Amino acid sequence: MDSANSLASFLNNRLCVLVGDITAQHVDVIVNAANSTLLGGGGVDGAIHRRGGPRILEECRQLRASRFPQGLPAGEAAITTAGDLPAKYVIHTVGPVCHGNSRPDAELLAACYRNSLALAACNQLHSVAFPAISTGAYGYPRELAAPVVSSAIESFLRNPSSVEEVRLVFFGSADAQIFLRHQAFAVV
Numbered sequence: 001m002d003s004a005n006s007l008a009s010f011l012n013n014r015l016c017v018l019v020g021d022i023t024a025q026h027v028d029v030i031v032n033a034a035n036s037t038l039l040g041g042g043g044v045d046g047a048i049h050r051r052g053g054p055r056i057l058e059e060c061r062q063l064r065a066s067r068f069p070q071g072l073p074a075g076e077a078a079i080t081t082a083g084d085l086p087a088k089y090v091i092h093t094v095g096p097v098c099h100g101n102s103r104p105d106a107e108l109l110a111a112c113y114r115n116s117l118a119l120a121a122c123n124q125l126h127s128v129a130f131p132a133i134s135t136g137a138y139g140y141p142r143e144l145a146a147p148v149v150s151s152a153i154e155s156f157l158r159n160p161s162s163v164e165e166v167r168l169v170f171f172g173s174a175d176a177q178i179f180l181r182h183q184a185f186a187v188v
Contacts, residue, residue, distance in 0.1 A: 007176055010150075010185045011157055015166045017183075019176050022169045023051040026086045027127035029079070031116045033134065034092040036071035038064055038078070044131040044171075048090060052083035056090060075111030077119045089125065091116045095134030104144050109134055110152035117153070121161035129167040132175055142175060146182035154185055 005018040022030055022044060033044045038060035040049035049056055059080035064071070072078055077093040093112040096105040112133050120128050133149075134140035153166055170176035 007173075008180055010183075011154060014157055014164060015153060015168065015185075017168045017170070017176055017180060019170050019173045021047075021171075022129055022131045023047050023085055025129040025167060025169060027129045027165070027167065028087065028125035029089040029091050029120050029123075029128050030082065030085065030087045031077075031128065031130045031133070032090050032092045033131050033136070033138075034072065034094055036074070036094050038068065038072055038092055043136050048085070052085045052090065055081050055083040060092070075108045075115060077112070077115040079119055079123060087129070089123070091119050091128075093133065095138055096140060097138045098134065098140045099138075104140050106144075106148045109140060109145060109148050113149055113152040114156055117156045117161075117163055117166070121163050124162045126162055127165040127167070128163060129169050132168070132170055132179070135175070142178040143182045146179045147184035149179070150183040150185045 005020050006016045007018060009016045032048045035041045035045060040046055063078050072094050074094045074096055077091050079089050079091050082088055082090050093116050095112050096108040098104045135142045135145050
């Protein structure tokens, strides 16, 4: 675990909250807050595609051609190589959009985390790094996302799987602090 940048840990040190660059995480898999096209975009998605190189995009195109011709549905997850990233793989998931008067979809946000962790376990991966899914351009309120995210991860980690370490990697310390104030881990 990257304790140098860790702000807090939970769940018997299986989960740490840190501030950093998700594309620089030395883990088995990083999770991409993707858009449904799987063809890159802005924010975390753009950073992963830029730093990871063309192999990620090529595999995403293959996923679109074979399994997701209409795009990756929100809440679902798909895995590709990590290209030139220090991680081995990238799991792509599409979070819910929450703009204007739309209510945040907690179940869909939780599904992003659960399905990503299940896919990591299915591939016998041990360490997973997540960005803050949907809380940027997709507009999900950060203070409402924190309890959903913490509950979904804690629920998954209660059951045996290959996943031993989860990192929540925030780009800015203000976002990490919002998460820490509003998280809902039952076991500290």
